[in-house]
Amino acid sequence: DAGAGDEDDNVIVPGTAPGFEPFQMNVDGELVGFDIDLLEAVVAETDYELGDWEELEFDSLQPALENGNIDVIAAAMTITEERQESIAFSEPYYSADQSVLVQTGGDVQAEELEDLEGLEVGAQSGTTGEGIVDEELGDAVDYTSYDNYVLAVEELERGTLDAIVIDEPVGDSFAGDRDVEVAFTFETGEEYGFAIRQGEEEIQDALSEGIEAVEESGEYDEITQEWFGE
Ligand code: GLN
Structure with a gap:
Protein backbone atom coordinates (compact mmCIF):
# COMPACT_ATOMS: atom_id res chain seq x y z
CA ASP A 1 0.00 0.00 0.00
CA TYR A 94 38.22 6.16 -1.00
CA SER A 95 41.66 5.13 0.34
CA ALA A 96 43.87 7.33 2.51
CA ASP A 97 46.91 7.36 4.78
CA GLN A 98 47.81 9.84 7.53
CA SER A 99 50.10 12.89 7.55
CA VAL A 100 51.70 15.08 10.15
CA LEU A 101 51.24 18.81 9.58
CA VAL A 102 53.50 21.49 11.06
CA GLN A 103 53.75 25.29 10.77
CA THR A 104 55.34 26.39 7.49
CA GLY A 105 58.93 27.40 8.16
CA GLY A 106 58.52 26.66 11.90
CA ASP A 107 61.05 24.94 14.20
CA VAL A 108 59.49 21.50 14.24
CA GLN A 109 61.60 18.97 12.38
CA ALA A 110 59.85 15.63 12.20
CA GLU A 111 60.24 12.64 9.90
CA GLU A 112 58.51 9.96 11.93
CA LEU A 113 55.99 9.73 14.76
CA GLU A 114 58.64 9.34 17.49
CA ASP A 115 60.01 12.75 16.52
CA LEU A 116 56.83 14.23 17.99
CA GLU A 117 57.73 13.06 21.51
CA GLY A 118 57.77 15.95 23.95
CA LEU A 119 55.75 18.17 21.60
CA GLU A 120 52.23 19.59 21.66
CA VAL A 121 50.20 17.51 19.24
CA GLY A 122 46.57 17.85 18.16
CA ALA A 123 43.90 15.98 16.24
CA GLN A 124 40.14 16.08 15.78
CA SER A 125 38.09 14.37 18.43
CA GLY A 126 37.03 10.82 17.63
CA THR A 127 39.20 10.40 14.53
CA THR A 128 41.60 7.66 13.57
CA GLY A 129 44.34 10.34 13.75
CA GLU A 130 43.52 10.82 17.43
CA GLY A 131 43.58 7.04 17.91
CA ILE A 132 47.07 6.84 16.39
CA VAL A 133 48.44 9.57 18.66
CA ASP A 134 46.94 7.77 21.64
CA GLU A 135 48.24 4.33 20.67
CA GLU A 136 51.64 5.25 19.26
CA LEU A 137 52.63 8.19 21.45
CA GLY A 138 50.38 8.15 24.52
CA ASP A 139 51.81 10.20 27.36
CA ALA A 140 54.99 10.97 25.40
CA VAL A 141 53.20 13.97 23.85
CA ASP A 142 51.13 16.82 25.21
CA TYR A 143 47.91 16.02 23.38
CA THR A 144 44.95 18.33 22.65
CA SER A 145 41.68 17.14 21.13
CA TYR A 146 39.82 19.62 18.88
CA ASP A 147 36.14 19.59 17.88
CA ASN A 148 37.26 20.41 14.35
CA TYR A 149 40.58 20.16 12.49
CA VAL A 150 40.22 23.77 11.29
CA LEU A 151 40.71 24.94 14.90
CA ALA A 152 43.84 22.80 15.19
CA VAL A 153 45.23 24.14 11.90
CA GLU A 154 44.69 27.71 13.15
CA GLU A 155 46.69 26.91 16.30
CA LEU A 156 49.47 25.51 14.11
CA GLU A 157 49.53 28.68 12.02
CA ARG A 158 49.80 30.74 15.21
CA GLY A 159 52.56 28.47 16.49
CA THR A 160 50.64 27.55 19.64
CA LEU A 161 50.55 23.88 18.60
CA ASP A 162 53.51 21.89 17.21
CA ALA A 163 51.92 19.22 15.03
CA ILE A 164 48.65 17.68 13.85
CA VAL A 165 47.95 14.11 12.79
CA ILE A 166 45.38 14.18 9.98
CA ASP A 167 44.19 12.20 6.95
CA GLU A 168 46.73 12.72 4.18
CA PRO A 169 44.45 14.16 1.45
CA VAL A 170 43.05 16.68 3.94
CA GLY A 171 46.55 17.58 5.17
CA ASP A 172 47.55 18.21 1.55
CA SER A 173 44.55 20.46 1.08
CA PHE A 174 45.28 22.55 4.22
CA ALA A 175 48.95 22.75 3.18
CA GLY A 176 47.79 24.18 -0.13
CA ASP A 177 45.83 27.08 1.32
CA ARG A 178 47.19 27.81 4.80
CA ASP A 179 50.55 28.42 6.49
CA VAL A 180 51.07 24.77 7.30
CA GLU A 181 53.09 22.07 5.59
CA VAL A 182 53.24 18.29 5.51
CA ALA A 183 56.22 17.14 7.62
CA PHE A 184 55.75 13.50 6.63
CA THR A 185 53.13 10.95 5.65
CA PHE A 186 52.76 7.45 7.02
CA GLU A 187 50.87 4.47 5.71
CA THR A 188 47.69 3.39 7.48
CA GLY A 189 45.77 1.93 4.54
CA GLU A 190 42.49 3.47 5.68
CA GLU A 191 39.37 3.13 3.59
CA TYR A 192 36.38 5.45 3.81
N1 GLN B 1 39.14 9.31 8.37
C1 GLN B 1 39.24 9.78 9.72
C2 GLN B 1 38.34 8.99 10.62
O1 GLN B 1 37.52 8.28 10.16
C3 GLN B 1 38.92 11.27 9.84
C4 GLN B 1 37.53 11.61 9.40
C5 GLN B 1 37.14 13.04 9.67
O2 GLN B 1 37.78 13.74 10.45
N2 GLN B 1 36.10 13.50 9.03
O3 GLN B 1 38.43 9.09 11.81
Whole structure:
Protein backbone atom coordinates (compact mmCIF):
# COMPACT_ATOMS: atom_id res chain seq x y z
CA ASP A 1 0.00 0.00 0.00
CA ALA A 2 1.86 3.05 -1.29
CA GLY A 3 0.93 5.78 1.18
CA ALA A 4 2.99 8.77 2.25
CA GLY A 5 4.52 6.64 4.96
CA ASP A 6 6.08 4.37 2.38
CA GLU A 7 7.59 7.35 0.63
CA ASP A 8 9.10 8.57 3.90
CA ASP A 9 10.73 5.21 4.31
CA ASN A 10 12.66 5.93 1.15
CA VAL A 11 14.15 9.16 2.46
CA ILE A 12 17.54 8.81 4.10
CA VAL A 13 18.90 11.76 6.06
CA PRO A 14 22.62 12.33 5.55
CA GLY A 15 24.99 13.72 8.17
CA THR A 16 28.45 15.16 7.77
CA ALA A 17 31.08 17.25 9.56
CA PRO A 18 32.33 20.25 7.53
CA GLY A 19 35.89 21.53 7.86
CA PHE A 20 37.47 18.44 6.31
CA GLU A 21 38.48 19.72 2.90
CA PRO A 22 38.03 18.68 0.13
CA PHE A 23 35.62 15.99 1.39
CA GLN A 24 33.15 18.23 3.17
CA MET A 25 33.33 21.94 3.78
CA ASN A 26 30.99 24.82 4.33
CA VAL A 27 31.86 27.55 1.83
CA ASP A 28 29.87 30.79 2.28
CA GLY A 29 27.11 28.90 4.03
CA GLU A 30 26.95 26.17 1.40
CA LEU A 31 27.86 22.57 2.10
CA VAL A 32 30.12 21.27 -0.66
CA GLY A 33 32.80 18.64 -1.27
CA PHE A 34 33.75 15.26 -2.63
CA ASP A 35 31.64 13.27 -0.16
CA ILE A 36 28.62 15.52 -0.70
CA ASP A 37 28.72 15.08 -4.48
CA LEU A 38 29.55 11.39 -4.22
CA LEU A 39 26.74 10.48 -1.82
CA GLU A 40 24.26 12.47 -3.92
CA ALA A 41 25.39 10.66 -7.09
CA VAL A 42 25.33 7.28 -5.34
CA VAL A 43 21.85 7.73 -3.88
CA ALA A 44 20.58 8.87 -7.29
CA GLU A 45 21.42 5.33 -8.47
CA THR A 46 19.14 3.80 -5.82
CA ASP A 47 15.43 3.79 -4.95
CA TYR A 48 16.18 6.06 -1.98
CA GLU A 49 16.03 9.83 -1.78
CA LEU A 50 18.37 12.02 0.24
CA GLY A 51 16.86 14.26 2.89
CA ASP A 52 18.44 17.56 3.99
CA TRP A 53 22.05 17.36 5.17
CA GLU A 54 22.68 17.61 8.91
CA GLU A 55 25.97 19.33 9.78
CA LEU A 56 27.47 18.12 13.06
CA GLU A 57 30.83 17.78 14.73
CA PHE A 58 32.63 14.63 13.65
CA ASP A 59 32.40 13.17 17.12
CA SER A 60 28.60 13.60 17.16
CA LEU A 61 27.93 11.79 13.89
CA GLN A 62 28.02 8.23 15.17
CA PRO A 63 25.68 8.93 18.14
CA ALA A 64 23.31 10.81 15.76
CA LEU A 65 23.28 7.79 13.45
CA GLU A 66 22.69 5.34 16.27
CA ASN A 67 19.82 7.33 17.75
CA GLY A 68 18.16 7.83 14.36
CA ASN A 69 18.67 11.60 13.89
CA ILE A 70 20.51 10.80 10.68
CA ASP A 71 20.48 7.67 8.51
CA VAL A 72 23.85 7.79 6.77
CA ILE A 73 27.23 9.38 7.52
CA ALA A 74 29.29 10.78 4.64
CA ALA A 75 32.30 12.25 6.42
CA ALA A 76 35.47 10.59 5.10
CA MET A 77 34.87 8.08 7.87
CA THR A 78 37.37 5.24 8.00
CA ILE A 79 35.96 1.73 8.18
CA THR A 80 37.40 0.35 11.41
CA GLU A 81 36.73 -2.83 13.38
CA GLU A 82 36.01 -0.76 16.47
CA ARG A 83 33.31 1.25 14.69
CA GLN A 84 31.90 -1.92 13.15
CA GLU A 85 31.09 -3.15 16.64
CA SER A 86 28.27 -0.59 16.74
CA ILE A 87 27.60 0.63 13.17
CA ALA A 88 27.92 -0.74 9.63
CA PHE A 89 29.52 0.58 6.43
CA SER A 90 29.01 0.51 2.68
CA GLU A 91 31.78 -0.84 0.49
CA PRO A 92 34.80 1.51 0.57
CA TYR A 93 34.82 4.57 -1.71
CA TYR A 94 38.22 6.16 -1.00
CA SER A 95 41.66 5.13 0.34
CA ALA A 96 43.87 7.33 2.51
CA ASP A 97 46.91 7.36 4.78
CA GLN A 98 47.81 9.84 7.53
CA SER A 99 50.10 12.89 7.55
CA VAL A 100 51.70 15.08 10.15
CA LEU A 101 51.24 18.81 9.58
CA VAL A 102 53.50 21.49 11.06
CA GLN A 103 53.75 25.29 10.77
CA THR A 104 55.34 26.39 7.49
CA GLY A 105 58.93 27.40 8.16
CA GLY A 106 58.52 26.66 11.90
CA ASP A 107 61.05 24.94 14.20
CA VAL A 108 59.49 21.50 14.24
CA GLN A 109 61.60 18.97 12.38
CA ALA A 110 59.85 15.63 12.20
CA GLU A 111 60.24 12.64 9.90
CA GLU A 112 58.51 9.96 11.93
CA LEU A 113 55.99 9.73 14.76
CA GLU A 114 58.64 9.34 17.49
CA ASP A 115 60.01 12.75 16.52
CA LEU A 116 56.83 14.23 17.99
CA GLU A 117 57.73 13.06 21.51
CA GLY A 118 57.77 15.95 23.95
CA LEU A 119 55.75 18.17 21.60
CA GLU A 120 52.23 19.59 21.66
CA VAL A 121 50.20 17.51 19.24
CA GLY A 122 46.57 17.85 18.16
CA ALA A 123 43.90 15.98 16.24
CA GLN A 124 40.14 16.08 15.78
CA SER A 125 38.09 14.37 18.43
CA GLY A 126 37.03 10.82 17.63
CA THR A 127 39.20 10.40 14.53
CA THR A 128 41.60 7.66 13.57
CA GLY A 129 44.34 10.34 13.75
CA GLU A 130 43.52 10.82 17.43
CA GLY A 131 43.58 7.04 17.91
CA ILE A 132 47.07 6.84 16.39
CA VAL A 133 48.44 9.57 18.66
CA ASP A 134 46.94 7.77 21.64
CA GLU A 135 48.24 4.33 20.67
CA GLU A 136 51.64 5.25 19.26
CA LEU A 137 52.63 8.19 21.45
CA GLY A 138 50.38 8.15 24.52
CA ASP A 139 51.81 10.20 27.36
CA ALA A 140 54.99 10.97 25.40
CA VAL A 141 53.20 13.97 23.85
CA ASP A 142 51.13 16.82 25.21
CA TYR A 143 47.91 16.02 23.38
CA THR A 144 44.95 18.33 22.65
CA SER A 145 41.68 17.14 21.13
CA TYR A 146 39.82 19.62 18.88
CA ASP A 147 36.14 19.59 17.88
CA ASN A 148 37.26 20.41 14.35
CA TYR A 149 40.58 20.16 12.49
CA VAL A 150 40.22 23.77 11.29
CA LEU A 151 40.71 24.94 14.90
CA ALA A 152 43.84 22.80 15.19
CA VAL A 153 45.23 24.14 11.90
CA GLU A 154 44.69 27.71 13.15
CA GLU A 155 46.69 26.91 16.30
CA LEU A 156 49.47 25.51 14.11
CA GLU A 157 49.53 28.68 12.02
CA ARG A 158 49.80 30.74 15.21
CA GLY A 159 52.56 28.47 16.49
CA THR A 160 50.64 27.55 19.64
CA LEU A 161 50.55 23.88 18.60
CA ASP A 162 53.51 21.89 17.21
CA ALA A 163 51.92 19.22 15.03
CA ILE A 164 48.65 17.68 13.85
CA VAL A 165 47.95 14.11 12.79
CA ILE A 166 45.38 14.18 9.98
CA ASP A 167 44.19 12.20 6.95
CA GLU A 168 46.73 12.72 4.18
CA PRO A 169 44.45 14.16 1.45
CA VAL A 170 43.05 16.68 3.94
CA GLY A 171 46.55 17.58 5.17
CA ASP A 172 47.55 18.21 1.55
CA SER A 173 44.55 20.46 1.08
CA PHE A 174 45.28 22.55 4.22
CA ALA A 175 48.95 22.75 3.18
CA GLY A 176 47.79 24.18 -0.13
CA ASP A 177 45.83 27.08 1.32
CA ARG A 178 47.19 27.81 4.80
CA ASP A 179 50.55 28.42 6.49
CA VAL A 180 51.07 24.77 7.30
CA GLU A 181 53.09 22.07 5.59
CA VAL A 182 53.24 18.29 5.51
CA ALA A 183 56.22 17.14 7.62
CA PHE A 184 55.75 13.50 6.63
CA THR A 185 53.13 10.95 5.65
CA PHE A 186 52.76 7.45 7.02
CA GLU A 187 50.87 4.47 5.71
CA THR A 188 47.69 3.39 7.48
CA GLY A 189 45.77 1.93 4.54
CA GLU A 190 42.49 3.47 5.68
CA GLU A 191 39.37 3.13 3.59
CA TYR A 192 36.38 5.45 3.81
CA GLY A 193 32.84 4.08 3.76
CA PHE A 194 29.37 5.55 4.16
CA ALA A 195 28.19 4.56 7.63
CA ILE A 196 24.70 3.28 8.40
CA ARG A 197 23.02 1.58 11.34
CA GLN A 198 23.60 -2.12 11.83
CA GLY A 199 20.82 -4.27 10.43
CA GLU A 200 19.98 -1.80 7.62
CA GLU A 201 21.09 -4.25 4.95
CA GLU A 202 18.84 -2.79 2.26
CA ILE A 203 20.38 0.66 2.56
CA GLN A 204 23.84 -0.86 2.90
CA ASP A 205 23.47 -2.92 -0.30
CA ALA A 206 21.89 0.00 -2.18
CA LEU A 207 24.79 2.29 -1.26
CA SER A 208 27.41 -0.32 -2.17
CA GLU A 209 25.72 -0.99 -5.52
CA GLY A 210 25.40 2.76 -6.07
CA ILE A 211 29.14 3.22 -5.49
CA GLU A 212 29.86 0.51 -8.04
CA ALA A 213 27.47 2.11 -10.52
CA VAL A 214 29.08 5.58 -10.28
CA GLU A 215 32.52 4.00 -10.62
CA GLU A 216 31.43 2.24 -13.79
CA SER A 217 29.61 5.24 -15.26
CA GLY A 218 32.67 7.50 -14.97
CA GLU A 219 30.85 9.80 -12.53
CA TYR A 220 33.23 8.82 -9.72
CA ASP A 221 36.17 9.99 -11.85
CA GLU A 222 34.42 13.26 -12.66
CA ILE A 223 33.81 13.97 -8.97
CA THR A 224 37.44 13.07 -8.19
CA GLN A 225 38.60 15.38 -10.97
CA GLU A 226 36.46 18.19 -9.61
CA TRP A 227 37.74 18.00 -6.02
CA PHE A 228 41.27 16.68 -6.45
CA GLY A 229 42.01 17.78 -10.00
CA GLU A 230 43.44 14.40 -10.90
N1 GLN B 1 39.14 9.31 8.37
C1 GLN B 1 39.24 9.78 9.72
C2 GLN B 1 38.34 8.99 10.62
O1 GLN B 1 37.52 8.28 10.16
C3 GLN B 1 38.92 11.27 9.84
C4 GLN B 1 37.53 11.61 9.40
C5 GLN B 1 37.14 13.04 9.67
O2 GLN B 1 37.78 13.74 10.45
N2 GLN B 1 36.10 13.50 9.03
O3 GLN B 1 38.43 9.09 11.81
